[in-house]
Amino acid sequence: MSVRIEVIAAPGCGKCAAAQGELRAVAISLLGEDNVFWREIDVMEELDYAVSLGVLSMPAIAINGELTFSALPPPDQFRAALIRLAPH
Amino acid sequence: MYTIGKVAMLAGVSTDTLRYYEKEHLIRPASKTAAGYRLYNDEAMRRIRFIKHAQQCGFTLSDIRELLTLKQADGACCEDVRSLAIEKKLRITHKLLALQAMSHALDDLIKSCSGGKAVTADCPILAALENSLAEAAR
Numbered sequence: 001m002s003v004r005i006e007v008i009a010a011p012g013c014g015k016c017a018a019a020q021g022e023l024r025a026v027a028i029s030l031l032g033e034d035n036v037f038w039r040e041i042d043v044m045e046e047l048d049y050a051v052s053l054g055v056l057s058m059p060a061i062a063i064n065g066e067l068t069f070s071a072l073p074p075p076d077q078f079r080a081a082l083i084r085l086a087p088h
Numbered sequence: 089m090y091t092i093g094k095v096a097m098l099a100g101v102s103t104d105t106l107r108y109y110e111k112e113h114l115i116r117p118a119s120k121t122a123a124g125y126r127l128y129n130d131e132a133m134r135r136i137r138f139i140k141h142a143q144q145c146g147f148t149l150s151d152i153r154e155l156l157t158l159k160q161a162d163g164a165c166c167e168d169v170r171s172l173a174i175e176k177k178l179r180i181t182h183k184l185l186a187l188q189a190m191s192h193a194l195d196d197l198i199k200s201c202s203g204g205k206a207v208t209a210d211c212p213i214l215a216a217l218e219n220s221l222a223e224a225a226r
Binding site: 051055 | 167171174175177178179182185
C-alpha cells in the first residue's frame with residue numbers, strides 16, 4: 001500500500017525540520033520506504049494547491065490528498081492516522 | 089506628548105477607536121494629566137500606525153496583538169512573523185475563492201432570468217433558489 005504524505009510548510013523553520021524528520025521515520029518504519037511517497041511543499045510555491053487542500057495554518061500534513069493535520073502531530077498520533085489507512 | 093484628540097487627528101482614527109485599542113491592550117497612554125486625560129508619546133503614535141498598516145493587510149486586532157508580542161519577544165524571529173503573514177494570505181485566498189464561487193453562482197442565476205414584468209411566482213431566480221433549498225433538504 002503506497003501512501004502519499006505531503007507536509008505543507010514555510011521553509012526555514014528549524015524546529016519543524018526536526019519534527020518532520022521524526023514523522024518521516026515513523027512512516028517509513030510502519031509502511032516501508034518503498035511505500036512512502038514523502039513530499040515537502042513550500043506553501044508559497046504551491047499556494048493554490050495548499051488552498052485546495054484547505055490548509056489555513058502551517059505546518060500542515062495531507063495524507064493521500066486529504067488534509068489530515070493542521071499542525072505537526074505527535075509521532076503516536078501520526079502513527080495512528082497511518083494505521084487507520086491500512087486495509088483490514 | 090499628544091492628547092487623544094491630537095493623536096486621533098494625526099493618525100486618522102476616532103478617539104473611540106483609540107480607547108478600543110487601549111481596551112484590547114494594543115496601545116496605552118504614556119501618562120495622564122492631573123485631570124485624568126490620556127497623553128500619548130511618539131511610541132504610541134508608531135504603534136497606531138503599525139496597527140493601521142497591519143489592518144490594511146488583512147490582519148485582525150487579535151493577529152496584530154500577536155505580531156506586537158512577536159515584535160517584543162526575545163525568542164521570536166522573522167520566520168515567525170513570516171509564517172503569520174503566510175497564514176493570513178492562505179485565509180484571504182480561501183475567502184477569495186469562496187467569493188468567486190458565489191459570484192459564479194450569481195452569474196448562473198442572473199443568466200436564467202431575463203427580467204421583465206412577470207410575477208415573482210414565475211421568477212427563475214427565486215425558483216432556482218427554491219429548488220436548491222429543496223435539494224439541500226433531501
